[in-house]
Amino acid sequence: MKNKWLSLINLETKAYAHQWFFLAACGYAILIMPLTMLARHGYGPAILAVPANHAFEMLFGFALALIAGYLLGPMPRRQLALFLFFWLLARLTGLTNMATWLVLASNAVFAVLLAQQLLPRLWVAKKWRNRILAPLLGLICILSIAVSLISQSGHHELMRYLLGESVQLFALLMLFMGGRMLAPAIAGEFYRQGMELQARVQPRVEAGLIVTIIAAVILAPVSTSVSGILLITSGMLAAIRLFRWQLWHCLARPDLICLSIGYAWLAMGLIMLGSAKLDEHIHLGTAIHAITVGALGTLACNVLVRVSLLHTRQYPSHIAHILVITVCMTVAAMLRISADFSVYREILLAASAIVWSISFFIVLVILFSCLVREPIRKTAVDTSLLSMKTSKHNALR
Structure with a gap:
């Protein structure tokens, strides 16, 4: 008590x-x-x-x-x-x-x-x-x-170099945390369908991701080509991990599919980043935006919604807006990448920025709706607290 x-x-x-x-x-x-x-x-x-x-x-x-x-x-x-x-x-x-x-x-x-x-x-x-x-x-x-x-x-050159390497560290963080969020959720959906997911966290693949990305960051000043090969390897490992989760069995769970799209952007972005390093940093910015807009944007939107809904005891799989948000963020990423190969660069950049903001505006509306539900939970806590105080007072009497 x-x-x-x-x-x-x-x-x-x-x-x-x-x-x-x-x-x-x-x-x-x-x-x-x-x-x-x-x-x-x-x-x-x-x-x-x-x-x-x-x-x-x-x-x-x-x-x-x-x-x-x-x-x-x-x-x-x-x-x-x-x-x-x-x-x-x-x-x-x-x-x-x-x-x-x-x-x-x-x-x-x-x-x-x-x-x-x-x-x-x-x-x-x-x-x-x-x-x-x-x-x-x-x-x-x-x-x-x-x-x-x-x-x-x-020292702007050094600043740009460190920012480029920081992207890889954020990518590793997203791979780690995204995997730890997706694996148990997919396993739970398999269990609900009467099946068992054998490949969950996949510790060997996860260890490979950690080693290859950290090595790519460490070796970048020594050999750009080796760093590029390691990043391509990490992207392929991420794709293998995603494939082994067998998401085709989770088509009834749009929340899991949308999270996996963000994870797929990570795999593709790392492969693009490694290829750019092998190709004398041509289209390096394009690869970085595949990670920051495609992966970070998609995963961020889904995590913001997922965590907030679960905190208020709502189910993310029941919210149709998740699909809209993920589609918008995918469009934003594709527009941003396409801008680097188009004569209409400024128009595509502006369109990408607008769609990005629309995605997060929808997320913001969902977050505010969750905050509205939060006082209901607090009222329940206050009622329980008052009940305990009354019981304690009666016991003392």
Whole structure:
């Protein structure tokens, strides 16, 4: 009884990180692409007209907010507000090009707070494949500070190189977390149909993904061709892993199909990235956008919706909007890739940005609908708490 009492009190004093950071990341995603397009034509924040700065905001602004929302879990409200404050401060000062020291400091504080909160929790894992998540996130947080510092010091070539290598680390993170989300969900659907999925997490394939991508990052300064071959290998391993999940048995689950489309973008993006490295970095930007728009955009939308719906005890498979969102994001990715091969580049870029924003606007509507349902759950908790207080009072009498 005492433990139940304490748990109910904790529910009142804590907030869920995904509710705050998912809304912030979704709102930022809606704005960042149109602002970038406006900046290209002299109407938006001038800093976004520089491709490297746009890439930084996508990776260490948008994607890092997604990581925070997904992994932080329930936290004291004041502590969570502190995290969100520094993230917002970094975004606002960065876009408005205010005091450079404030941009650097706010990015650094947020990265340090995030690492300090997550790394000890992730390091306790027993298997090395699970434990690799801690140094991977630590390296991403370090790169967030390093790239911000290098940007302020004016070493733009080094900044572009580090951003390119950071994409591979985010791809590895998506492969790891996407696989851990898809495998049990697909296995559950197999069980519901009276079947058994033999290939679930696929530890050997996952180990191969970890080794090849990390090796590709380490060897990139030494041999670009070897790094490219390793990335192609990792993309093929991701495709094999996806094939072995036998998703043709899950056609009645659009939520799983949509998640797998994001995973397929990862596999294709890594193969494209490796091929670009072998071909003297021709179409390197195209390959990077296959990962950042196709994979990151699709997986982000689906994870935002999935986590928020499950938190309010709704089933993602019953939400038709997931299909619409994923189709829109696929169109956005294809438009962005096509822009690099078309004479109508600016028109296709603008169309891609609009469709991207539409996708995240639909996600934002779903997130707000989940927030509306949340007070219903809180009312139930308050009722249980009042009932326990009444019972305790009667017992004392």
